[in-house]
Amino acid sequence: MTVTYSTPRPQPPEVARVTSEAAELLEVLWGRASTAPxxxxxxxxLFxxxxxxxxxxxxLADTLGSTPPSTSRLCDRLEAVGFVRRQTAATSRREVQLELSRRGHAFLADLRARRETALQSVLERMPAAQRxxxxxxxxxxxxxxSERIHHAHAPDGARTA
Structure with missing residues (x-):
């Protein structure tokens, strides 16, 4: 079966340009949903x-493209507001594992809800077929x-959830 298009098929550079523009507009819309504190x-x-x-x-520092001391300071501040917990790894007392606290999970859920609300007013104005x-x-x-971001930094090629 051959598929024909009434308009030229969009090429990756054009799609990338429009996606970049959309991301910039998302940043403006999301700016209305504060990420404080x-x-x-x-x-x-947190993500x-x-x-x-x-x-x-x-x-985590490798994933961020940062240094362990800088990353540790970021985590210190997140721990101080109750969003992150540090725990000694079960396999090595020298290794510290990081995880989101309940408060951190709740913060991300609330932030996403506020961002989605900011987007709804735009999406509601689009025709249903375009949505x-x-x-x-x-x-x-x-x-x-997601595959590229979340699995690219898994240790020893292991996949993470």
């Missing part, structure tokens, strides 16, 4: 910990991006 860097740590419970400090196409495209994008 955490900074953008700390928020990134990483959410997908990699029990990650050690060195692996459906956007959903299909974004689901595919999320699947590929």
């Amino acid at each position: 955490v900074s953008a860097s700390q928020l990134r740590v 990483i910990l959410e997908h990699n419970e029990g990650i050690n400090l060195r692996t 459906a196409a956007l959903l299909t495209g974004l689901e595919a994008f999320c699947a590929v991006a």
Whole structure:
């Protein structure tokens, strides 16, 4: 079966440009949903910990492209507000594992809810067929991006949930 398109098929550079523009607009919309009391860097740590419970400090630093001392300071602040817990690893007393606390999980859930509310007013103005196409495209994008992001830094090629 041959599929024909009434318009030219979008090429990756054009899709990347429009996706980048959409990401910038998302940042503006999401800016209305404050991330206080955490900074953008700390928020990134929370997202990483959410997908990699029990990650050690060195692996987190590698994932962030940062140094262990800088990453430790980020985690110190997140621990101070009650979003992160540190625990000694069961396999090595010298290794510290990091995980989100209940409060950290609740913060991320609340932040996502506020961000989704900010997006709804835009999405409600789109025609239903375009919303459906956007959903299909974004689901595919999320699947590929998630695989690339969350599994790229797994130790020894191991997959993480």
